[in-house]
Amino acid sequence: MPARTWPLLGLLLILAAAAIELAMGREPWCRCGTIRLWANAANSPENSQQLADWYTLSHIVHGLLFYAALALALPRLPLGPRALVALAVEAAWEIAENSSWVIDRYRTATIALHYYGDSVLNSVSDMLAMLLGFWLAARLPAWLSVLLAIGLELLALAVIRDNLTLNVLMLVWPLPAIRDWQAGP
Known part of the structure; x- marks a missing residue:
């Protein structure tokens, strides 16, 4: 396929994921009615509603990890198709993350x-x-x-007491001591 095809397929994948989320009943944007570039407070109603927040850092880390994993698993596959595979995994996670089951799991297992x-x-x-x-x-x-x-993980940990590592740990194996620490004083 021509190199320009991969970005088009990526755009279609993003639009498909967005359409699925809308069909699942997800809000198009923040219920507050304002679109902001950044939501600073991790425990505010605008977290995960605006363009970016502290959890955006974990998605950048996803990309770093997906690149490494795909470079090792599929070293002969060109960069465009590897990026599309990574995007498909991320899109699948975004859809799953917004399912009732995962939302309920976040509420019961994390802060x-x-x-x-x-x-x-x-x-x-x-x-x-x-x-x-x-x-x-x-x-x-x-x-x-x-x-x-590592820097992005440490930054998120220092600022909001959460990051990709703790997020995964608490979803899979919730530890009361970590949940208590994340809740703060």
């Missing part, structure tokens, strides 16, 4: 007691953030990609 899913706008932004991470990993030396992933 996200008032989480009610992402807006479609936030979900699309998360997919684009993953692509940013993938693009960075394709251009940076591996050691710098690793440092970037």
